[in-house]
Amino acid sequence: MALNKNPYKGTRDFFPQDMRLRNFIFGKMAEVSQLYSYEAYDGPLLEEVDLYLAKSGEELISEQIYSFTDRGDRLVAIRPEMTPTVARMVAQIHRETIKPLRWYSTPNLMRYEKMQKGRLREFWQYNADIFGAPDNLGEVEMIQLAVDIIRSFGGTSEMFEILLNDRRFVDFVFKSVIGIEEAMATKLYKLVDKKAKMPEEKFKAEVLTTVGDEKKAALFNEYLLLQNIQDVITYVEKNNDSSEAIAPLVSFFNLIETLGLNEYVKFDPTIVRGLDYYTGIVFEIFDKHPENRRAIAGGGAFANLLQIFNEQPLAGVGFGLGDVTFTDFLKTHNLLPDLSRPEVEVLISYMDSSIENASFKLAAKLRQKGIKTELYLGEVKPKKIFGYAEKRGHQFAVILGADELVKNEIQFKNLITREIHTIALSDVDGMSQIVKGN
């Protein structure tokens, strides 16, 4: 029986054109990260499952992880997210390393997802993290970086927005304003995280069950109506509570405004993030287009990520942005360049095999000059070669014949301008100037 030619369910083959897109996306992200002095890192494909048990969300572990027992009887998993890995790495070195650490990565991750638009089982994710920055400043820088990354693709505040909340404020609301216990607060977090996916009625009913009485439910519903930082301040004042709980959020929004980032950032009470490790500001980046209204990135601040390694706390902020949803965003807003053809500069071809050697040599010399050169292997008729060169996206084509070799003179044809440069076969510098001057 013939083997299946398709990739494994939920994964993709990246043919050259797909790969150009992936490299375009992560290349730009790497570029912007480096402008922010972030350094590239990577971790292993597999981690011991214990690492995820300790900190990731429950659903991720029980339903979505690719785990198995290795030949040495260790329970391991293909990484479903990068934060536990980066925490493990930072735990190794943070004591003797100058801080803050600013790191980014672009790993492939796997999750056993139900397939739907924007979701695949293997995906690539840009991750950025800063560890050991002073309060709020790491958070602000992370928002700046995220905005600049999306802007570098042509994204504008009409196309995306960052919805943001603060888990310290949510904790305060749940415990001090509404007055519910820790265990209930955890349930309420999970409920809010799923709000967008539930019918309104069902959500309200579950809230009531969770908080216990109508009065508490009303306080909670009031919280859900907060639309900006001014609403937050008023809500806290009205409930006669100290403003300490919202001091970081207020100062964060002040800085965001001074930096002109407020057109991108919006307070949203429903953003709490499902993963257990967040402790401060949390955010999600949303596509604003009505036909692709969904989160394309998410992140936040975590204070205690190193605790599971018995290390002192080290404040961190990070976010992740996956290739599948981000590509949907770029497509939705027509932000993708034409990547249909490879970037190859010169095509060398020869009419008969007696000049094969000379053709190989010419190609080698052009490459030494840094010119992307394809050698058409095997003898070929001129008629065929121009069609081939255009399909492949070459800018220049050279056809070597025995006559040209005798005369030591070749014709360098610009396929875009149709101009023909006659040049000595030995004048590789001249050819290089023609190509690079193009």
Added chain:
Amino acid sequence: MALNKNPYKGTRDFFPQDMRLRNFIFGKMAEVSQLYSYEAYDGPLLEEVDLYLAKSGEELISEQIYSFTDRGDRLVAIRPEMTPTVARMVAQIHRETIKPLRWYSTPNLMRYEKMQKGRLREFWQYNADIFGAPDNLGEVEMIQLAVDIIRSFGGTSEMFEILLNDRRFVDFVFKSVIGIEEAMATKLYKLVDKKAKMPEEKFKAEVLTTVGDEKKAALFNEYLLLQNIQDVITYVEKNNDSSEAIAPLVSFFNLIETLGLNEYVKFDPTIVRGLDYYTGIVFEIFDKHPENRRAIAGGGAFANLLQIFNEQPLAGVGFGLGDVTFTDFLKTHNLLPDLSRPEVEVLISYMDSSIENASFKLAAKLRQKGIKTELYLGEVKPKKIFGYAEKRGHQFAVILGADELVKNEIQFKNLITREIHTIALSDVDGMSQIVKGN
């Protein structure tokens, strides 16, 4: 109990310095590949195990593969090599795509190896393949590409050599000269592949057992003494056989010589390659240094890789080069540049938090000019900042104070030349010129 901070056995954490090395290695390889008009591709992390059963070597499947059953009851494996994946991908599209296909990739692969120098369980491997090239020309181009890749790191013919053979010639020797059956020939292949790892006596004894008699063993031992293409020709003539079996190899060596590549390429009868899919020229690239005498890359030609997908044959040639052994090669020959510090151009810092906003803004403006800029978060004393900047590898440092802001004038300090440029805070173009002119 505290969690383990170390990476899973046989894998590595790539801290920024390690990642700079990995990016340096694969960045250069990608560059040279593109000069040869090769296009980047990638495949999934997981493949169904059937794909490997069909074509990979036995040892790879039974002992080295990371396989498991997924939640949908499919038997899958983390890719241990890239060739089956690329064959699967080519099988999908080769009929409607112009050929040859020239592709390269740099995937992470996993094999359950016994740990030793140059071997880890997770490694990255550069792969290049050409599909659909005329006889011998794809092979020559592949050797050229491999040589140019290693030369691009400063490698010379004193440092590495390509040992090469032709499975068509080996088949001919086994079947027509020595006269053994198919099954025995397969055994002999495996034996030759392991020769370097066996004591001479044991090898000879096993050869005798395999071929059956002394006369055949003598013919085989004679084969093992062949040192160059002239020896091969003489051996074939002496055994009164037609020279057809070696015609491709002879013409291959002719072209290699004309292209000046013969200083890198040497015929070696012990090179047969363990993997089952090779059918023509096979080669391994060896480090010549006596302290690191080992293969750093291997490859060859395969005619029937698409057969398992019920597709017409399509000739292919490829090779793979792993990061672990290649890094050993570069280290052994002192070919590694200094990658100890990140490339960050400017450090902006501020003495008190009243000018935090102005500092964030200046950093943002420099980044817009394409300058890699780190903002030191939080107020800091000038004394501390210069030491920090030097440790991090900055070329320029700026310390903002309230006075500077009032005067609209800042000092841009070159940390290498110790030169100080006084410049208007608003003159970002001027700053850009100072940095880029450096």
